[in-house]
Amino acid sequence: MKEKIQEVIDDKYLDLCLDGLLAQEAYEIRIKHDFNTACWCFRDEKHIIFIGDNILDNCKKISDEESKEYIASYLYHEVAHSVHTQRELESINLALSSNKIPFSLFNLAEDARIESLMRIDSSREFKWAKYEELLEAINPVEKLFLIIQNDGDSTFLKETSIDKKVIEYYESFCKADNSMHIVEILINWMKEFKDTDDELNNLQNKLSSSDQEQEINALEDLKYSLLLANNEELFQEMTKGSLVVNSNANEEDISSCKAELNTVSLEENSNARVALDKVATWDSQLAKELAELFSKTFMIKKGYVKTKKSSKRINAKAFRQGAYTDKYFKRKETKSQVKKRVAIILDCSGSMYSQMKEMRVVIGVFNELSKNGIIEGTVTLSGVQDSTAIHETFRFPIEDEVIGTFHGKYGAEGIESAMKENINLLVESDYIFVLTDGDIWDAPIDKEFYHNKGLYTIGIYIGNPDKCNLNKWFDKGVSVQNTQNCVDELVSIIGEDHV
Numbered sequence: 001m002k003e004k005i006q007e008v009i010d011d012k013y014l015d016l017c018l019d020g021l022l023a024q025e026a027y028e029i030r031i032k033h034d035f036n037t038a039c040w041c042f043r044d045e046k047h048i049i050f051i052g053d054n055i056l057d058n059c060k061k062i063s064d065e066e067s068k069e070y071i072a073s074y075l076y077h078e079v080a081h082s083v084h085t086q087r088e089l090e091s092i093n094l095a096l097s098s099n100k101i102p103f104s105l106f107n108l109a110e111d112a113r114i115e116s117l118m119r120i121d122s123s124r125e126f127k128w129a130k131y132e133e134l135l136e137a138i139n140p141v142e143k144l145f146l147i148i149q150n151d152g153d154s155t156f157l158k159e160t161s162i163d164k165k166v167i168e169y170y171e172s173f174c175k176a177d178n179s180m181h182i183v184e185i186l187i188n189w190m191k192e193f194k195d196t197d198d199e200l201n202n203l204q205n206k207l208s209s210s211d212q213e214q215e216i217n218a219l220e221d222l223k224y225s226l227l228l229a230n231n232e233e234l235f236q237e238m239t240k241g242s243l244v245v246n247s248n249a250n251e252e253d254i255s256s257c258k259a260e261l262n263t264v265s266l267e268e269n270s271n272a273r274v275a276l277d278k279v280a281t282w283d284s285q286l287a288k289e290l291a292e293l294f295s296k297t298f299m300i301k302k303g304y305v306k307t308k309k310s311s312k313r314i315n316a317k318a319f320r321q322g323a324y325t326d327k328y329f330k331r332k333e334t335k336s337q338v339k340k341r342v343a344i345i346l347d348c349s350g351s352m353y354s355q356m357k358e359m360r361v362v363i364g365v366f367n368e369l370s371k372n373g374i375i376e377g378t379v380t381l382s383g384v385q386d387s388t389a390i391h392e393t394f395r396f397p398i399e400d401e402v403i404g405t406f407h408g409k410y411g412a413e414g415i416e417s418a419m420k421e422n423i424n425l426l427v428e429s430d431y432i433f434v435l436t437d438g439d440i441w442d443a444p445i446d447k448e449f450y451h452n453k454g455l456y457t458i459g460i461y462i463g464n465p466d467k468c469n470l471n472k473w474f475d476k477g478v479s480v481q482n483t484q485n486c487v488d489e490l491v492s493i494i495g496e497d498h499v
């Protein structure tokens with residue numbers, strides 16, 4: 001049983017990670033012996049999730065494959081709490097008590113909200129109704145519970161006035177901005193449905209099938225979050241009998257696994273591996289901040305509507321099976337956006353070694369812009385190895401760790417060859433950026449060839465501007481001292497075109 005849960009956690013934790021569905025902080029996932037549900041708490045700056053090894057007691061007899069999905073639903077549920085539920089639950093608890101709202105009602109409504117958000121983010125349903133015995137829903141609390149079990153589908157309800165009200169409440173929970181907002185909505189619920197306390201007790205009794213002393217049920221996972229955050233004794237007792245299956249200690253596994261994402265370079269625009277297996281650290285946070293700055297300036301000029309979601313979601317499974325093509329991205333695009341296409345050529349010659357840290361940030365900025373739906377495009381790594389010009393192309397957005405595999409280590413630049421070999425990408429781009437130190441020793445850039453195709457190149461160099469004359473090689477040169485200045489320049493170049 002433990003092995004099965006562990007296998008599911010290993011597999012799904014990685015999916016959650018690759019799909020960008022985890023919170024920023026570290027996670028520690030534990031299997032708790034003799035425990036029949038799952039819960040989450042935030043302590044010592046990390047998210048701790050306990051998954052009970054008895055959770056399969058809560059479902060019907062289901063196949064092996066189904067039971068894995070059922071276990072995964074618990075993990076997705078608790079991860080959704082970690083991302084969306086207010087970490088400090090004490091003030092929620094106080095607000096609930098002062099309004100005489102039962103904590104378990106809050107738990108139910110908050111579950112509705114966080115599961116709805118997770119369904120949107122992951123495109124995955126929880127399917128509780130498929131795996132669990134269903135109760136007959138007679139009163140409002142049970143009806144709400146059943147809608148949640150049905151992933152928000154309320155078509156099983158008749159159209160009585162109470163049914164309609166419960167559905168309305170359910171929808172308002174899903175639309176609530178945060179956990180405290182749920183409390184406000186529940187004040188009305190309590191006025192509307194006077195028997196809520198009894199109904200909750202009743203439901204708890206129905207759900208608690210066994211006589212286990214410490215049994216908690218689906219209505220109480222947040223009660224545990226509240227207790228575990230403050231009650232040292234309970235926390236010790238929970239951690240004592242549990243096995244850590246995923247924690248910071250595993251970050252290395254994750255990063256090595258993510259590094260395999262290098263294989264997602266575009267086959268038709270690559271002739272070799274140019275990125276390395278080694279994942280270097282770089283300042284992805286700075287890239288996020290600079291991208292934010294860029295978006296603001298750019299969107300004000302252009303009147304873009306920023307979408308929250310990435311335009312392409314990565315299909316982690318397809319990735320791990322070594323897939324290359326675009327069909328493995330689930331496209332989500334809004335029509336109102338006309339995205340600018342960017343083609344970046346990254347000089348991976350040895351002289352770029354010391355600049356690569358900054359260049360990763362510049363690429364990270366473009367990567368963030370593509371995640372935010374502002375641009376789309378590619379980055380092509382170029383180099384020369386054993387007298388052969390090599391290039392490898394990635395399509396944005398890419399994982400941050402993949403950017404960490406871009407290094408300066410080759411004997412020469414191979415820029416001209418990388419550009420000619422990828423002329424199809426350049427032709428469909430609005431901007432061509434070449435990230436280089438201008439220390440170009442091999443084939444010169446054939447400007448005329450590109451001009452005849454209507455293509456103009458912008459060279460980008462970060463370092464001492466006096467040391468580098470990019471205009472010699474490119475139509476425009478951006479020689480700046482740091483990444484911040486680089487972004488300012490890019491805003492002015494791209495912005496100028498669009499005012």
Ligand SMILES: [Zn+2]
Pocket residue numbers: 077081107111221222
């Ligand atoms: Zn919950």
